[in-house]
Amino acid sequence: MSDVIKLLTGAFGDEFVRFVLNIPESTNLNTIPNHVPDEVVQHLAAIALSSAGNGFADNNFFAAAQLTSYSQSKGTSLVQALRRACGGGPLEAVEESEDAVLYPLRMIAQDCWPVYLMTSVNSERLNNFFAATPSGVMQHPKKSDAAEAFMQDASLSKLFPPRGEGARDHPLTESAEWVVNVGTGGTRNLMGVLSGLIFDARLRVALAGKALTFQSLSESLEHSLATLRLLAEGKEANVPAVIGFSGIHLNEGQSIRFTDGVLREVRPAERQLLLHGSHAVGAVYETTYPARILDAFQLDPGSDNWAKLFNKYRARIEESFRSLEYALDKVRLALVLGSEEDGLLAPKEEARTIIDPANLGGSVYWNTGDQTPNNTSIKPEKHEELVMIYDVIRKKHPESLNIAMTRLLSAVTSRRDSNDALIDALIAWENIFGTRTETTFRVTASLAKILKEIPEERANLQKELAKLYGIRSAMVHGAKEPTPDAAATNRERVIRIAIDALRALYFERPELLSMISEDRSKRVLLEG
Known part of the structure; x- marks a missing residue:
């Protein structure tokens, strides 16, 4: 070469x-x-x-x-x-459109789109914010037509409230403060929004697994603009969300369709464009996020009230994120519970991109931690079982087991230190069968009873679990920590018990799910 x-x-x-x-x-x-x-x-x-x-x-x-x-x-x-x-x-010819905003946007995209083919091998990740703002959009002769049509649009013009008389005379200079429930906000200027729409279309092409051409970008641009119009009306728009998981792997052509999304292979264009260049990602979960522009307003010159106005919506923003993460945790839990004896499925979120036209380049998040689980391949014959497990969790998971879910996920995917993972898994045990008194005996006896049928096996398991439980107490009171090999063995055992216990609740004892942990323990121990 x-x-x-x-x-x-x-x-x-x-x-x-x-x-x-x-x-x-x-x-x-x-x-x-x-x-x-x-x-x-x-x-x-x-x-x-x-x-x-x-x-x-x-x-x-x-x-x-x-x-x-x-x-x-x-x-x-x-x-x-x-x-x-x-x-x-x-x-290529630009298709005529009755949409006064779409047509000039397509004219601009026709000249600028090839730069989105760039994927530098010298850079592992792409800064979507900067990639969404090529200066050619600002220089293009059709920018004025696009800006004027935008500000004459009954829906889109709401995104830039007037500052006063005469403010609409210069649409190219329009700006406003936005609060968006994707966790971002701040000043938006009209030229940046126009650039962002074109890049939003580019991200949608990548997500669809299509080759990037002017035609594919032009088609996606119509969807991007329709989404922004919906947001401008103050309505909720389900925008694409892409989550990159380490700890699991799907081969080319493989996918698992859950109720709220699809777990699939990583496509070539996604790693740099949507996953922040993460080489740890072994599978992608594609779902949607309920985006909404919560407010668009003008600040008086010199005002410092933006933070106060943003904080007014903080609770709603946090609730939107909690809803997404709660749904993701259920998918992750289903994968963990579907693990086989010879290898844990340990889905950990490494990167996330929410493709919404209200944010330049979309909203991008990535994991900065140092613990990344090894990717375990999901066998094709497991796909149907994983969907079944997820459907049960989605329908039956109670809030009273939220701590068990999050702590088990932490133990499996996030903890580098085996003793920390042991503590997380034991907290999951307690959330399943914990009580205020005689905690060790009642938790371990309850677990033994739902996991073993034969009395002698139950007694032996209870003793083993009590010993594992005692390791945490000893460490808390200053005892010497187990050797690394012993800690790793303990870690795997307590995690497997938590997995088996949750599987037993979901599939064999669903009548216990609606109870709080103490009542669960009481019911199990008092049964004949």
């Missing part, structure tokens, strides 16, 4: 280089073909080198800014002009 090709593909990725240089997939990308003018190669190389040397975290931002710059003389963006110089065909 030539040095120039290495430079270009390293900076922009193979797909982008092939598009701009008009090199088909059937042609080896080792050297520059004869049909490519030297000037084009030199221009791209200069951009690659200047972007790499800018000292900024996201090189693609600077490259996109240059490549989307609009040339009045050529009537298109630099990136499209370079492709045209390499023999690329004319721009």
Whole structure:
């Protein structure tokens, strides 16, 4: 491979280089073909080198800014002009639309979309905020048409309340403060919102597993705009949410469809674009999030009341997140309870992207912790069973077992230290059968009784569990911690008991689910 090709593909990725240089997939990308003018190669190389040397975290931002710059003389963006110089065909026609906002947005996207093909191998993750704001959108001659149509739209104009008389005379400068229940808020300007709509469409193309073309982006842009209109009316919009799990793995083509989402393989474009470059992710859970713009308002110049106004909605924002995380925990619990003896399924959230047009680049979160469980493959023959387990949990899980659920998930997926995991799992035991008095005996005896049928086996198990229970008490009172090997063995055992106990409750003793832990223990121990 030539040095120039290495430079270009390293900076922009193979797909982008092939598009701009008009090199088909059937042609080896080792050297520059004869049909490519030297000037084009030199221009791209200069951009690659200047972007790499800018000292900024996201090189693609600077490259996109240059490549989307609009040339009045050529009537298109630099990136499209370079492709045209390499023999690329004319721009695709923009479909006429009765939507006064959609049509100019598509015209802008037609010139700018190729920069979204860039996937730098020199950067593991993409900064979606900066990727969503190529300067070409701000330079494009159709920006004024898009802005004016936006502010004349009965729904969209609500996102930018008037400041006073004459404020609508300059739509390009419109701005307002937004509070969004995705946990973000702050100043939004109209040009940023227009850029964000195009990038939102790009994310939707990736999520759908489609090849990025102008046609696929144009189709998704209509959905992005419709979603923003719904949000502008103060209504709830179910927007795509992508959660990357470590601790589990699904092979290409595999998927498990749950009631509220789909667990599936990681698609090639998603790792950098939606999963913050995480190599730990072995499977993706695709679901929706009930997005809502809670308020759009103007602040008086010099006012410092934004935080006060934001805090007014904090409880509603937290409740939205709790609802999502509660639903995710049930999926994760179903996977844990479906583990086989030879390997735990340990789904841990590593990255999350909520694709909503109210936030530039969507809302991106990622795990900064240092504990990542090994990815265990989910066998195809387990898929149906996992769906069945989830359906039972979704329908029957009581709030009284929330602590057992969260502590078991913590023990399985998040705790690096085996003794910490043991403590989490024992708290799960207590949430299942805990009492105010004689805790050790009543918890361990209750667990033994629902897990074993033969009296002698019950007695032996109760003694074993009491001994495990005593390890925590000893550590709390200053005793020497178990050796690493012993701690790891204890960890696995207490986790397996918690898994078996929850499975017994959900599938064999569902009448106990509605009770509090003390009443559960009393019922089990008093039975014949």
